[in-house]
Amino acid sequence: MRQLISIIFSIFITIASSLIFPQATWAMGSSLGVKDGYLAPCPETPNCVVSQNPDTSHKISPLEYHSDQATARETLLQVLTVVPRTTVTEQTENYIRAESKSRIFKFVDDVEFYFPDNEKVIHLRSASRVGESDLGVNRRRIEQIRLALADLDI
Secondary structure (H helix, E strand, O other): OHHHHHHHHHHHHHHHHHHHOOOOHHHHHOOOOEEOOEEOOOOOOOOEEEOOOOOOOOEOOOEEOOOOHHHHHHHHHHHHOOOOOEEEEEEOOOEEEEEEEOOOOOOEEEEEEEOOOOOOEEEEEEEEOOOOOOOOHHHHHHHHHHHHHHHOOO
């Protein structure tokens, strides 16, 4: 009897968790990175912000800098080392990708930064891999990074 209850409980938890935390098929199918000078657009869900070609609900300003690109890139990398639960997973001369995990459930957000050669801005995209809403976490994270860079006067 205990084994039957345990099996039923396991099935219930599996079904409930798939309804509460659905898999984000867009995250698996979309490619991260820069394509033809642009970061990927946001999905229709409200758990993403992007600075390039955004619609009004996903729009966020790019990060501006006044130093040279190499200094701005190194400063951003330093700032990312102190963003909680964030790990840089890819970096090139003009692109940085990081993963940020939520504290409790360990949901992963992809955070991307693109340094176009002809502008003194860092374009960005921050998007949750799962769920519908992020309660504004991606936007707040980027704004905290913006404040940190401003404090460092890049």
